[in-house]
Amino acid sequence: MGQPATLKKISSQLNLSISTVSRALKNHPDISENTKRKVKELAALMEYEPNSYAVNLRTNKSKVLGLIVPDISNMFYDSFISAAEKDARKCGYSLLILQSGDDPLQESENLKLCKHYRVDGIMISLAPESCSTELLAKYQEAGISIVFFDKVPAEGDFDTVCIADEEAATIAAHTILKYKKKNILALFGNQELSITKKRRDAFLKILQKEQEVQTQVQYCTKTEDARQQTELALNSSSIPDHIFCMSDEILLGVMKAMKKSDLRIPEDISVLAMSNGFIPGLFNPEISYIETSGYELGKLAMKRMLDNMDNKTEARSIMLPTRLIQGNSL
């Protein structure tokens, strides 16, 4: 019992051929009920399980999907992964999860790993300055389904699933206007990312129509940057009456700076964020936010991947609708 059971071992025990055992276990009509019963009994006893390597070798399918994210340890991505894993499991797929660490080099290494493990599909959120799209296009040619999510390529004919960035930013801008805010500090992330550009452009498109509204845009890649930017603004001659945060990381920095000031939310200054939902609830008052759900995006992306592998539908972009979740910060 030490070594795992194989068809060969079962067949030699029963004085049958390997092929007969294989067919018996698969209910092939050629095999008599009597033989089937005996084979199945022994197989169960020996805890036989087909060797997945051998099966994969023949079928050239692995039932494994590659999932590449910048960092697993991240509110957004971990909920994405959590959702994706659950839905993948339901359809018999497992996930090979790899981190790029926002490094283009490591990203391409990850892709090679996916190739090496011959995954059936790859879901990827790109690193900044990624140069992996050509490689991915080649993989797609070779029959691997590719789904981009969240950080998607700006160009190319690919399957993408992402937050409805323009819509979300538009909702945010309209909400801020509704509350008659006039002096807005808008904090965005890495301005190289298309996600940042999309959100910023849609946001500004609304606000710049209003002549009496002042909007100051700043970019901050990290929480600490956001804290400093906020502190600067709060100590400036024209203190903003509203702060907009493009992400959870930025919101955290803003709130750290707010703690040090004695401005009240929302009486003196209001706050609106775009968030996965966890962080805004931690503050008092709870921060209003436009929901950008990693969990929902994970479900959507996995659905797309599974559809894709069934019936090679053509490439298209899918957006996850967003909505305003009201806290008391506005």
Next chain:
Amino acid sequence: MGQPATLKKISSQLNLSISTVSRALKNHPDISENTKRKVKELAALMEYEPNSYAVNLRTNKSKVLGLIVPDISNMFYDSFISAAEKDARKCGYSLLILQSGDDPLQESENLKLCKHYRVDGIMISLAPESCSTELLAKYQEAGISIVFFDKVPAEGDFDTVCIADEEAATIAAHTILKYKKKNILALFGNQELSITKKRRDAFLKILQKEQEVQTQVQYCTKTEDARQQTELALNSSSIPDHIFCMSDEILLGVMKAMKKSDLRIPEDISVLAMSNGFIPGLFNPEISYIETSGYELGKLAMKRMLDNMDNKTEARSIMLPTRLIQGNSL
């Protein structure tokens, strides 16, 4: 170029045998330098890569490790996974990550999946009421390295890696005594878990020696439970002068309740938690905590796993030391 390159294709192009090509690529001394050069050039051109299924089939090794956690979307586990993935990659291993959802049934299904994919090792944090230890013992017999982490089995001769729970709880208790607290509300998690028992017992062992110190113990499985318990205590006739939180989830519930009251931290009531480090920094004042680092535990567990697979050392329990991180809540 559509189909992936194989030894056979290379060999037929060069009029060599498959075995010669294989040996040439592996720098076997039997093969002439001339042939090696030609083979390697064509292999590079055709982007040859050994079929991992075929290799695995022969070697019966996969270079994949199974990693089973209750939920990926969790502060502690996502930092654990992040660390584990990085270190695994360095040694040529990849991770198959599965979620049990704290469900014993799904946990055993995950284990079967690991078996099916013939992983080289399994790292697992057990679900409550798990009944997987026998199965895991069997897998270990079959040659799969098993490392338990965080939620480890109470009994059995296994490799375990976990937070030094007793030490952490002891530090917590001594810290609380140092600040002369007399009326303590101590909130613990699911009392079925050995992690809870260990922390509670070590904690109480110190505090119950002190006659003038009152300690009220409550169990709360979720954030909301913790909030309710805290609210109850704050509205009771004897308001505690200190709250101890066994975990981040509990700390969140406590702080939600605290927001509604006008008690000041640390003047009116002090707080000490056990935490991964992220949550305590979000509050004002920052909460003091005993560090229970998922990231460090991930590094430690992966090291143990890799050691284990190299030189079958005997089973042992490893503890990750902890320390007090001072905020201003005490």
Next chain:
DNA sequence: GATTGTGCCGCAAACAATTGCGGAAAGGGT
């Protein structure tokens, strides 16, 4: 000229599962 040695390479089996094809045995019909 026959033997030995060396360099270079191919055959075939092994890993495990799957499957088209063919074949033996048994039964029934003429």
Next chain:
DNA sequence: ACCCTTTCCGCAATTGTTTGCGGCACAATC
């Protein structure tokens, strides 16, 4: 007695890689 059908099963090839063994050809030695 012969043929045909049905039932049940095995042979062998296939997927790609690895490896022990053996073998061919050419050169060197006795």
